[in-house]
Amino acid sequence: MSDESNAKSMSIIVTKGTLDWAYPPFILATTAAAMGLDVTMFFTFYGLGLLKKDMNLKVNPLGNASMEMPMMGGHMAMPNIMAAIPGATALTTAMMKNMIKKKGIASIDELRELAVEADVNMIACQMTMDLFEYKKEDMIENISVGGAASWVDIATRSDINLYI
Amino acid sequence: MSDESNAKSMSIIVTKGTLDWAYPPFILATTAAAMGLDVTMFFTFYGLGLLKKDMNLKVNPLGNASMEMPMMGGHMAMPNIMAAIPGATALTTAMMKNMIKKKGIASIDELRELAVEADVNMIACQMTMDLFEYKKEDMIENISVGGAASWVDIATRSDINLYI
């Protein structure tokens, strides 16, 4: 984090852990850090998995009525019935990973590495670690562990606060 | 946007594109604009579809364990098994559209028109446009295209920032 006391600051509560919803927090955090902001990410609930050494992210086609993929020259919405068949999560995940790669967009692993390099302050939620029985050695280095109070304290002094 | 330098301001990151989740950003944006705030909406991920000329919004009954409809004098939760049958999305969407109309609540089209008239600053996310292969001519007029950095810049100067 910057030592300049007049630097702007942002905190993000990261609660989602699917491949698609992992993008917004990392894109916003790395963009803001590149612009000179002090950035803190607090990983909690399903978002805590994004700090694991071995991420295994999936896109869930269910519950995304608005999801559509560029396909055969047009856009095709994913029908629920297709989403419900076995293997659909794997298929959708593969399709999105392929699309992201084709478009030259960084992977979540790459964005997370970028965030570490940009000195983004990453905090793993203590309560969620206990609840899901995650161990410190399963997580990447360069993170700290803290509770909701740590976030509240930081948020009261941040210019921007987001819950994702 | 207002020219008064002392006007309060709000930015909203709009990431969801289903019929139900399209309401909160537009209701909050138009309410705040009516109260004199400078409002910016940044449409990204699934939310980008809300800027298309031809919106085709759906409610997805899957993934909404808490969804319940006033029905036969009481409230009935939508069971997953009903949600999984083909046509359930269309049925739920029709039910919600009907309920909204019966209650005299504005449609998303009407709220979006209201936002345009209230000079809400609407930005389409460049990266999402590239990813989903949306074209500028598919989108409504009166919007600009920008990246995450545009939003960060505006957010550092806004009194309220929301991620929806």
Place this chain on the structure above:
Amino acid sequence: MSDESNAKSMSIIVTKGTLDWAYPPFILATTAAAMGLDVTMFFTFYGLGLLKKDMNLKVNPLGNASMEMPMMGGHMAMPNIMAAIPGATALTTAMMKNMIKKKGIASIDELRELAVEADVNMIACQMTMDLFEYKKEDMIENISVGGAASWVDIATRSDINLYI
């Protein structure tokens, strides 16, 4: 709420109503209130159900590709096909309730009671009450009813604003 004019303040828009997503707003609100912040919660859309006297919260296994449970010594992700069978919501809900109890984490009822005791300002969204046909007598005491404008007014004067 505190009368001290220099107390920090937080507002939370609560839009989700499932058992899992009910935790973040109540944990953040009670933590912040315990730290001396003036806290306002605005309950709207599916979140309004969290103010009902008789809550009946469920976890929906569908749409949570990232949900995993500590099980048989490891972590097992919930496959969609299992989530789609009848009774899966009840099963997942029972599993999570059991896990939360085993870990000594407070129930939503207990956290809500804590929020009331900490003088958290709870507002039920008028429009949602009309839409879902909820009656004032179905809701807990100590709440007020207001519109989006009430929240905007409070948010312009709050240090932290979250949309959950």
